Amino acid sequence: MKNISIVDVAKRAGVSVTTVSRVINNVDYPIASKTRERVLKAIDELQYTPNSAAQGLKRKFSNIIGLIVRDISDSYFGEIANGVTNRASQLGYLSFVCNTGRNPEDELKYHDILWKHRVKGIIMAGGGLDQPNYKRKLENQLVRHAKYGLKIVSLAPQGIEIPYVKINDFKAGKKITEYMIERGHTKIGFIGGPEKVFTSIERLEGFKSALGDAGIKYDKKYIGTSDFSQKGGYEACNLLISKIKDLTAICCANDNIAIGAMSAIREHGFSIPKDISIISIGDMKEARYTNPSLTTLQIPHYEMGQMAVDAITQWKDKVEVTLNTSILERDSVRVIDH
Structure with a gap:
């Protein structure tokens, strides 16, 4: 397969190489929004790897694990983060928690950032979106991750085939x-x-x-x-x-x-x-x-986070784990006698 260069991106987008470079590096230079969109679309379609990331591919994976959450202030994600960070620390790994604020575009952006830093793996805590554009972009990310051996584990359904540790x-x-x-x-x-x-x-x-x-x-x-x-x-x-x-x-x-x-x-x-x-x-x-x-x-949130770290750092087999759940009976439900 031909290596895609910045020149190929420029040709596909119909712009200069300089313009592509400015978009990639997000420099403080006025670029029309439609032009920027064309460049980003070309990068996405060609699955272009910027030089900085390509150089990083020559290095070994770092001892970093990235966790992408929708809202770190939510106890659901907070407990998962505790499980991830504590288990990663026990195994000698550093963990980054990336908070998207429930913005799908930020979620995809963090995939790029973590990948460029050569993380050992990425844990996705939130469920995927049933939107063609989002699913296509996520699938492209997964193809790229798999190509270079970066591990990924999802803790919620994504609507696509992906390694997981989750409930049903x-x-x-x-x-x-x-x-x-x-x-x-x-x-x-x-x-x-x-x-x-x-x-x-x-x-x-x-x-x-x-x-x-x-x-x-x-x-x-x-x-x-x-x-x-x-x-x-x-x-x-x-x-x-x-x-x-x-x-x-x-x-x-x-x-x-x-x-x-x-x-x-x-x-x-x-x-x-x-x-x-x-x-x-x-x-x-x-x-x-x-x-x-x-x-x-x-839902065993803490254990889910721990197992996701183990899946990235220690497991070799395909990761498909469905955790058991049970109902905790408290006081908010009554029995109706007919």
Whole structure:
């Protein structure tokens, strides 16, 4: 295969080599946005490796592991980061935590930055997006990583084939719904995360599957969407309660959503779990201190982070690990006697 040069990129983009260089190095020089986009598109299509990175390829991998998270202030990602950083330190590795602020473009940008620093591996903590452009760019990153031996492990579904250490999100959504159904609930709402995130998609599909197995008709009006935050859960639950008057239970895609939803339920004058029961996925530290304490599906975040480090530094076989989960019964769900 022909080595792609900066000249090839310039020809593909229809610009000068100098312009390509300025875009690559992000120099303080006025470049039209459309021109910049053409150059970046050419780099992406040709999978061009800038010289600085190519020179770095001659060196051995560093003792650095990169962790890409969506929101480091979120306990979900914080516990994963603890597992990654502690295990990496035990093994003599340095770990970088890259916080994207839930911006998909920043996530892809960090792949480039970490790759250029010749990290030993990259751990992706957030779920992928069901968007063709994002998936194509991520697949290009994976091809490049594999070509040069950089290891990558995902802790959430990405919608593409990728090494992973994760839970089964479909089964997680199904398990919490079955828990509600087994306790007599049939008027069950669901508040998920962003519609295009594969974690959200799979957990919602699990919810639908549990309803179908129980002979309960799926009704879209019982579904709310959030951004995996407490604020988002609060707002989504407000809408749900306003339009569904016979709701007896709500399944939430994560603990943050559930905590926000609990506030909304109380503001509407309802009691938990007497009037509306609630369950979620995650077992964040905050979940045990809500009032009432939140019943939730436990995810081993810390262990997940540790295992991802081991997968990068010690395992040679293909990494495909699905971790077990269990429901922690607390006080937010009641049994309905028919």
